[in-house]
Amino acid sequence: MARPFVEFDRVTLTYGEGEEATPALDPTSLGIAEGEFVAVVGPSGCGKSSLLKLVSGLLKATSGNVVVAAQEVTAPIKIVGMAFQNPNLLPWRSTLRNVLLPAEIVQPHRARYRRDKAPYVERARQLLRTVGLEGFEQKLPWQLSGGMQQRASLCRALMHEPSLLLLDEPFGALDAFTREELWAVLQALWMQKPFTVILVTHDLREALYLADTIYVMSARPGRILLRRNFDLPRPRTLDSTYDARFVQALAELRAHIAEARTPVPAFA
Numbered sequence: 001m002a003r004p005f006v007e008f009d010r011v012t013l014t015y016g017e018g019e020e021a022t023p024a025l026d027p028t029s030l031g032i033a034e035g036e037f038v039a040v041v042g043p044s045g046c047g048k049s050s051l052l053k054l055v056s057g058l059l060k061a062t063s064g065n066v067v068v069a070a071q072e073v074t075a076p077i078k079i080v081g082m083a084f085q086n087p088n089l090l091p092w093r094s095t096l097r098n099v100l101l102p103a104e105i106v107q108p109h110r111a112r113y114r115r116d117k118a119p120y121v122e123r124a125r126q127l128l129r130t131v132g133l134e135g136f137e138q139k140l141p142w143q144l145s146g147g148m149q150q151r152a153s154l155c156r157a158l159m160h161e162p163s164l165l166l167l168d169e170p171f172g173a174l175d176a177f178t179r180e181e182l183w184a185v186l187q188a189l190w191m192q193k194p195f196t197v198i199l200v201t202h203d204l205r206e207a208l209y210l211a212d213t214i215y216v217m218s219a220r221p222g223r224i225l226l227r228r229n230f231d232l233p234r235p236r237t238l239d240s241t242y243d244a245r246f247v248q249a250l251a252e253l254r255a256h257i258a259e260a261r262t263p264v265p266a267f268a
């Protein structure tokens, strides 16, 4: 069997030291295949964002090893694209120039971009077309709706063709309709040329719509309670969410999340 693209070998994470120590992640081992779409769900504060930071090298494991693309992660890695709940577009740059940002920063693209911008501009325009933002290339972020900004942020995350996309609740701040539209957009981008995705979300329907594999984490310190494969055919649509297999998997995940949460003490 091929080596996983992302590997955690008994990884733990503790923030702070001594009396201030906060254990965030209990020993965690997992393997994610190249091109796999993974969703991570779990109660608030269970360590989902920390897990992404360990993968990207923004945080160093307290013990254990994190390996990405056969390299041990010891510093921030370059092959990664990221998007968060807040689109974080630079307000003074047009949509197109926001999407082009990674080409200006990440090597080896930076050097190539300086020599010849045209292929990058074409890729940025193509990405914007795919997410339905054709015609908005020259608009500034404040001229876009929240959903449009998040579309642009996804394009920016994919600009430098990262082999790994890390998404931290990217649709969390959007209304339900826009969120559902963006599931289809993200799925379409991924289906064009599957890259490895780790999506952190609180939305179990989102996890099942998008992912091949769903990890359920326990309350802090986080550990993996369940790894659930979900192979409903793609492209999945909103109709897929009424499929009996979807409904059953949703009920299963709900039950595990209920277990994962620390019980709230009853009022006397």
Ligand SMILES: Nc1ncnc2c1ncn2[C@@H]1O[C@H](COP(=O)(O)OP(=O)(O)OP(=O)(O)O)[C@@H](O)[C@H]1O
Pocket: 015, 016, 022, 023, 024, 042, 043, 044, 045, 046, 047, 048, 049, 050, 051, 220
């Ligand atoms: N810089 C830090 N210093 C100390 N503790 C931290 C730090 N960052 C996170 N923590 C703690 O580690 C735990 C895990 O945090 P993390 O942000 O990974 O959780 P999460 O599952 O992403 O939460 P949420 O779903 O609410 O966004 C939390 O209980 C948090 O209080």
